[in-house]
Amino acid sequence: MIGCYDFCGHYDWTFAWLERQGGETLLRDFWKEAIGEDSQRHAAELIRDERFEGMRKYWGHTLAEEGAGYTVTSTPDAVRIDMHECPSKGFLLRNDLAFSRDYCDHCIGWIGPLMQKAGFVIDHEHNHCGQCWWEVRAAADSTPPSAPGEIASEKDVRLGAAWESPSHDLFCRANSVEQKESAVVKEQIP
Amino acid sequence: MLPYTDKKPVGAADFYFAINATFRFIRRKLGPDGLVKYWTDLGASYFEPVTARWRDAGLPAVAGYWRDFFSAEPGGNVTVSESEEEVILDVGTCPAVAHLRAGRREIDPWFCRHCYFVSDAMARPAGMAVRISGGNGSCTQRFYRADPDVPAQDLDAITSCA
Numbered sequence: 001m002i003g004c005y006d007f008c009g010h011y012d013w014t015f016a017w018l019e020r021q022g023g024e025t026l027l028r029d030f031w032k033e034a035i036g037e038d039s040q041r042h043a044a045e046l047i048r049d050e051r052f053e054g055m056r057k058y059w060g061h062t063l064a065e066e067g068a069g070y071t072v073t074s075t076p077d078a079v080r081i082d083m084h085e086c087p088s089k090g091f092l093l094r095n096d097l098a099f100s101r102d103y104c105d106h107c108i109g110w111i112g113p114l115m116q117k118a119g120f121v122i123d124h125e126h127n128h129c130g131q132c133w134w135e136v137r138a139a140a141d142s143t144p145p146s147a148p149g150e151i152a153s154e155k156d157v158r159l160g161a162a163w164e165s166p167s168h169d170l171f172c173r174a175n176s177v178e179q180k181e182s183a184v185v186k187e188q189i190p
Numbered sequence: 191m192l193p194y195t196d197k198k199p200v201g202a203a204d205f206y207f208a209i210n211a212t213f214r215f216i217r218r219k220l221g222p223d224g225l226v227k228y229w230t231d232l233g234a235s236y237f238e239p240v241t242a243r244w245r246d247a248g249l250p251a252v253a254g255y256w257r258d259f260f261s262a263e264p265g266g267n268v269t270v271s272e273s274e275e276e277v278i279l280d281v282g283t284c285p286a287v288a289h290l291r292a293g294r295r296e297i298d299p300w301f302c303r304h305c306y307f308v309s310d311a312m313a314r315p316a317g318m319a320v321r322i323s324g325g326n327g328s329c330t331q332r333f334y335r336a337d338p339d340v341p342a343q344d345l346d347a348i349t350s351c352a
Contacts, residue, residue: 001286001305002209002232004201005262006194011205013236014212017228021220034215039208042293065202087198095194099236 008091015100028177031109040110048118055079055136063087071155078137080146082157086130093130104128104169109177116175123172127165131157145172191251192258193239200264204293206286213298222300229304233311244316252277252318252333265289276334287327287351299352302326306343309333325349 046054069085126132266285302325
């Protein structure tokens with residue numbers, strides 16, 4: 001039987017397997033269709049029907065069940081998530097597992113299209129070390145992403161010592177993996 | 191003993207939704223043969239560290255693995271018994287099928303076949319075999335040293351979840 005305890009391990013393995021079978025297209029279809037439209041359809045329904053409140057309910061349940069270290073901060077026009085200890089990437093790092101090219105891309109791979117259907121866009125950055133942040137706004141709202149600390153105060157993951165890493169991926173007003181604007185590769189400090 | 195460990199004592203049950211959706215997606219995109227290939231590749235590759243322990247330590251390692259496995263899965267009712275000849279999993283309540291039913295999810299009709307194909311791919315390189323009867327929420331799984339006299343798995347003996 002395939003279990004849920006080590007789900008993140010065989011999930012990551014599955015990404016690599018799918019890419020070998022059908023390239024990036026099959027993998028992106030998997031995130032959008034299998035995860036966003038099938039597995040997580042309860043998230044799609046909550047967010048479609050209850051908007052920002054639906055996001056708070058969904059991530060409040062899911063991230064608590066997965067044992068994440070995170071904060072959700074709300075403004076009237078945005079929901080912000082600061083992920084300080086991603087349970088999913090953390091599982092891979094602790095167990096020294098790395099099957100796929102960029103495990104962290106799977107989140108925007110399914111959340112991005114789901115948010116697009118519901119009329120939202122995403123600003124997002126991850127550091128490949130288990131930390132990331134998300135800001136979700138209505139697609140018609142052109143407000144840029146907040147400055148560090150502006151919305152989440154001291155809970156903003158960008159203010160923590162763990163935030164710096166050699167490689168960050170950034171997405172601005174995005175709804176898909178293809179909109180990765182920059183892979184910021186920082187110089188390793190000797 | 192499990193090859194990978196988490197900080198949580200048990201997994202998050204909603205991941206069963208993703209496992210079921212993955213099977214449905216692969217069947218739709220790559221066909222039934224593609225789904226079987228996924229399961230056999232997963233068993234042979236991802237679970238290779240488990241196979242290595244089974245090869246080294248035999249049936250006691252098989253029993254130990256499944257006891258630890260089901261103690262980390264939420265909501266199941268599974269008894270693991272062992273003798274010198276075999277290890278038997280009596281799955282009274284499959285945690286995955288129970289959660290999918292509670293979540294009112296359409297279960298892939300071949301969902302229970304994944305247990306055979308994944309476990310077979312894990313067991314073969316360790317010189318073992320598996321046979322399964324039942325399914326759709328409860329089943330019996332027997333692991334034993336490979337024996338050419340034992341008939342091949344009858345896939346129709348694994349109950350559909352449709």
